[in-house]
Amino acid sequence: xxxxxxxxxxxxxxxxxxxxxxxxxxxxxxxxxxxxxxxxxxxxxxxxxxxxxxxxxxxxxxxxxxxxxxxxxxxxxxxxxxxxxxxxxxxxxxxxxxxxxxxxxxxxxxx
Amino acid sequence: xxxxxxxxxxxxxxxxxxxxxxxxxxxxxxxxxxxxxxxxxxxxxxxxxxxxxxxxxxxxxxxxxxxxxxxxxxxxxxxxxxxxxxxxxxxxxxxxxxxxxxxxxxxxxxxxxxx
Numbered sequence: 756x757x758x759x760x761x762x763x764x765x766x767x768x769x770x771x772x773x774x775x776x777x778x779x780x781x782x783x784x785x786x787x788x789x790x791x792x793x794x795x796x797x798x799x800x801x802x803x804x805x806x807x808x809x810x811x812x813x814x815x816x817x818x819x820x821x822x823x824x825x826x827x828x829x830x831x832x833x834x835x836x837x838x839x840x841x842x843x844x845x846x847x848x849x850x851x852x853x854x855x856x857x858x859x860x861x862x863x864x865x866x
Numbered sequence: 867x868x869x870x871x872x873x874x875x876x877x878x879x880x881x882x883x884x885x886x887x888x889x890x891x892x893x894x895x896x897x898x899x900x901x902x903x904x905x906x907x908x909x910x911x912x913x914x915x916x917x918x919x920x921x922x923x924x925x926x927x928x929x930x931x932x933x934x935x936x937x938x939x940x941x942x943x944x945x946x947x948x949x950x951x952x953x954x955x956x957x958x959x960x961x962x963x964x965x966x967x968x969x970x971x972x973x974x975x976x977x978x979x980x981x
Contacts, residue, residue: 791972796974797974797975798870798972800972801970852961853914854911854970856908856909856910857908858906858907859906
């Protein structure tokens with residue numbers, strides 16, 4: 756069945772450094788890739804998304820890249836801040852309501 | 867806009883009891899999705915509902931679990947005769963359409979603990 760693998764499971768970076776989280780999907784029909792940030796005790800919040808007709812999208816310190824051939828997509832956070840510490844989830848969808856989520860990356864930004 | 871609301875936020879049940887989880891979608895949203903999150907895992911799709919209709923329940927266990935979204939009132943996920951393995955966080959999301967082109971907004975979740 757459809758599967759999304761996410762790496763790493765945990766990531767610690769110094770404040771101001773960059774963080775990169777990578778996901779691989781299995782369903783070649785996937786065409787929508789959202790990224791969610793989940794803070795402790797809260798629900799996931801969409802932070803950025805990308806559709807298959809573009810290769811990169813940026814929003815201030817956050818960027819997402821997509822390689823459809825390799826079925827990879829990545830989240831890049833630059834100039835990390837302590838408030839970026841959270842669990843990040845990638846997801847893939849074939850243009851329907853059914854999102855397949857990765858297993859999450861716990862990001863810790865060290866002050 | 868109040869966002870997606872879920873209650874209760876925490877629920878403790880003994881084995882064999884019933885758990886009832888409620889979700890009120892964002893204003894203007896008529897599509898509701900339930901997901902389950904086990905510790906240290908991603909969210910897994912359970913069921914997709916529109917008002918008075920279950921559209922897709924392929925991710926929901928066939929026994930003991932049921933969901934509804936009545937014409938009036940919140941969506942409800944019901945788990946009968948709970949077992950320890952049901953302990954998880956249950957998230958509800960809503961969207962304006964079910965076409966996959968609209969963002970799914972998530973609620974804060976209900977954390978169910980079965981003792």
